[in-house]
Amino acid sequence: MVMKYKKSFLWTAAIAYLITLLILPLNLRNNNEKILLETIQENIDAIYLNKIESNIVFELYSFLIDNSKLKIIISNKFDIQDLISFLYLKLKYFKETMENYYRNKGVELSIYFFDLSISEYSQNLLYNPILLNSKNLLKMNDIEGTLNIFLKVRISLHKGNIFLNRNLNLTILCPCRIFLLNRIILETIKSINQQITLLTQYNITDYNEIIEECEIIIYNTKEKIRNKYESRQIKIDISTKSEVKFIDGIYKIIFIMSMNTYDMCEAASILLNGKRLYPLIAEEYAWLILINGSIIEIH
Amino acid sequence: MISILDALAAFFITLIFLSFIYPVYYNSSELSFLIKSKHAYEIANRVLVLSYSLGYIEELKGKLVCNESLEGILNKIASICPKEYECEIFIKNFNDKIISKVGSIKKNFAIEQEIILFTNFEKYLLIVRVAW
Numbered sequence: 001m002v003m004k005y006k007k008s009f010l011w012t013a014a015i016a017y018l019i020t021l022l023i024l025p026l027n028l029r030n031n032n033e034k035i036l037l038e039t040i041q042e043n044i045d046a047i048y049l050n051k052i053e054s055n056i057v058f059e060l061y062s063f064l065i066d067n068s069k070l071k072i073i074i075s076n077k078f079d080i081q082d083l084i085s086f087l088y089l090k091l092k093y094f095k096e097t098m099e100n101y102y103r104n105k106g107v108e109l110s111i112y113f114f115d116l117s118i119s120e121y122s123q124n125l126l127y128n129p130i131l132l133n134s135k136n137l138l139k140m141n142d143i144e145g146t147l148n149i150f151l152k153v154r155i156s157l158h159k160g161n162i163f164l165n166r167n168l169n170l171t172i173l174c175p176c177r178i179f180l181l182n183r184i185i186l187e188t189i190k191s192i193n194q195q196i197t198l199l200t201q202y203n204i205t206d207y208n209e210i211i212e213e214c215e216i217i218i219y220n221t222k223e224k225i226r227n228k229y230e231s232r233q234i235k236i237d238i239s240t241k242s243e244v245k246f247i248d249g250i251y252k253i254i255f256i257m258s259m260n261t262y263d264m265c266e267a268a269s270i271l272l273n274g275k276r277l278y279p280l281i282a283e284e285y286a287w288l289i290l291i292n293g294s295i296i297e298i299h
Numbered sequence: 300m301i302s303i304l305d306a307l308a309a310f311f312i313t314l315i316f317l318s319f320i321y322p323v324y325y326n327s328s329e330l331s332f333l334i335k336s337k338h339a340y341e342i343a344n345r346v347l348v349l350s351y352s353l354g355y356i357e358e359l360k361g362k363l364v365c366n367e368s369l370e371g372i373l374n375k376i377a378s379i380c381p382k383e384y385e386c387e388i389f390i391k392n393f394n395d396k397i398i399s400k401v402g403s404i405k406k407n408f409a410i411e412q413e414i415i416l417f418t419n420f421e422k423y424l425l426i427v428r429v430a431w
Contacts, residue, residue, distance in 0.1 A: 008305040012312040019313065033330060040333045047340045048412070051347060055414040058351040062360070063417050070419055097422060101415055130352045270419065271364045 045162040052102055053166060056111065056155055061131045061172055063094055064149050068174045069270045069279060076260075076282040078182040080118050087116060087149070108158040113151060120179040121146040127173050137175055140267055142232055145180025146173060175267035177234075181281040184229060184236065184261050189285050192221050192257065196287055200296045207251045207291055211242050214255050214287070235262040235278075251291040258284045336410050339384065339429040343412035346379045346386070346427050359390070359425070360418050369399035377402050380429065385409075387428040392421070406430040 064087060071086045095111045102109045121143050132138045149172040157164040195217040204210055222238045229236065237260040245252040263279045270277055290297040350356050359372045373388045380386035380402075387409070389400035409430035416423045 005308075008308040008312075011305060012309040012316075015309055015313045016316045019316075033327070037330060037333060040330075040337055044333070044337050044340055047337070047344055051344045051412055051414070054344075054348050054351065058348075058356070059415065059417055062357065066417075066419055094417065097417075098415060134351045134354060135357055136354045271361065272419065274365060 042161055045159045046164070049107070049157045049159055049162055049164045052107060052109065052157060053155060053164065056098060056153075057168065057170075058131070058134055060094065060151075060153065061170065062135060063090070064151065064172050065135060065174045066270065068147060068149065069176050069268065070272075072176055072178055072279045072281075073270060073272075073277050076280050078178055078185075078281050084116055084118055088113070091116070106159060108156075110154075110156040112154040114154075115150065115152040117150045119148045119150070121148050121173065125171055125173075127171060132173065135175075135267075137173060137267060140173075140175055142265070143173070143175070143177075145177040145183065147176050147178055148172070149174055175265065176279045177263045177265070177268065178279060178281055181234070181261040181263060181279070184225060184234065185259055185281060185283045188221060188225050188236075188238075188259060189257075189283070191225075192218055192285075193287075195221070196255075197298055199289075200298055202296075204296065205291065207244050207253055207289075210253060210289055210291065210296070211244075211255065214242075214289075215240055218257060233264040235264050236260070237262075249292065251289075253287075253289040253291070255287045255289060256284060257286070258282065332408070335408070335431050339410045339431055340412060342381060342384055342386075343410065343427040343429045346376065346388075346429075347412060347414055347425070349379050350376045350425075356416065356425070360416060363390070363398075363416075363421070363423065364418050370401060373399055373401040376425075376427075380427075383431075385430040387430075389426050389428075390416075391424045391426065393424070398423070404428060404430040 067090045071083055091113045099109050151170045153168045155166045226236050239258045241256050243254040260280055260282045268279050288299040355376050362369055377386050377388045385404045387402040387404050390398045409428045411426055411428040413424050413426040
């Protein structure tokens with residue numbers, strides 16, 4: 001009986017030994033294949049994370065430009081702080097959309113935005129030509145007074161064993177010449193103000209004549225400014241209104257001028273409800289003219 | 300002489316031994332599938348990044364805002380895809396409704412890569428499917 005078990009043990013050992021010899025090279029090959037498969041899967045994950053990063057950077061670039069233009073068109077004001085607050089609000093929506101969507105795809109994504117600032121274009125700034133071309137801005141030649149957006153972005157991505165962390169400093173050229181539009185308004189108002197102030201030196205006693213003179217000054221100045229900027233696709237609209245009151249022998253004329261400057265460059269425009277809209281900066285300015293006999297006071 | 304009992308004992312002990320050392324076998328077709336998938340993912344990525352850098356995505360967004368036909372611009376995007384691969388490009392809204400689609404895939408295996416597109420008030424998904 002003992003012999004029988006001894007025999008069976010020997011046979012088992014022999015078979016096991018043979019099989020081990022046969023399996024060993026297979027096992028080694030298999031281990032290599034396992035490593036290869038894992039590496040390829042990690043490569044695929046890395047490609048996926050790179051795609052998400054490209055999606056974030058390109059969309060962010062476009063998103064900030066479009067929303068800046070939208071805000072300027074809606075508000076008609078030159079208010080940089082207001083624009084920054086609006087963009088931060090929009091960035092929150094951008095972050096939530098991206099993070100939620102990719103989280104559902106099995107990716108841990110965190111985007112942080114900070115140090116958003118806005119300035120005027122300067123020749124010392126460097127722009128990414130690929131990003132510029134993505135918005136067809138590479139051929140833009142008249143960029144004086146254009147809006148510049150700076151933003152720091154931190155992107156953290158994680159899928160499987162792959163991690164991707166990026167810190168980006170984005171310099172974004174927004175093709176909207178609001179600094180130029182604002183300068184044109186200031187230049188026009190300054191010029192009109194200087195000319196209207198000179199009216200005190202004339203001997204005018206009739207308020208109708210004063211209003212007429214003011215309107216002539218504004219018309220001439222508008223034409224001068226329009227000729228100067230028309231070739232640069234800047235449109236200027238000026239409207240005036242006046243109010244006359246006669247109190248205690250004194251004529252009080254309130255002369256109001258409303259000025260709109262538009263950037264008519266197509267790159268600056270947006271399409272809204274099928275309509276093409278252009279950025280506009282609007283400003284209102286008023287003069288108080290007092291006529292007391294032959295004395296004219298202008299405030 | 301080896302009895303049946305010997306043989307059975309040897310067989311079962313060998314089985315137990317094998318169960319310890321038996322490796323998980325990887326089919327080489329699985330490996331080949333993954334390698335091809337990787338290439339397809341790279342192609343889909345290239346199609347998307349080139350579409351951005353060539354300004355096609357900007358043109359696509361313009362047409363989405365204006366409710367214009369998207370076929371022309373989607374064909375432009377599809378033309379980036381190498382001829383050796385079958386490509387399908389489509390655009391969906393976030394309610395999963397396909398807005399426009401070009402190309403068709405006849406092969407069995409395809410991978411897809413998508414990007415989120417933001418317009419002034421909407422968001423969409425641009426999907427590139429690549430088959431081999």
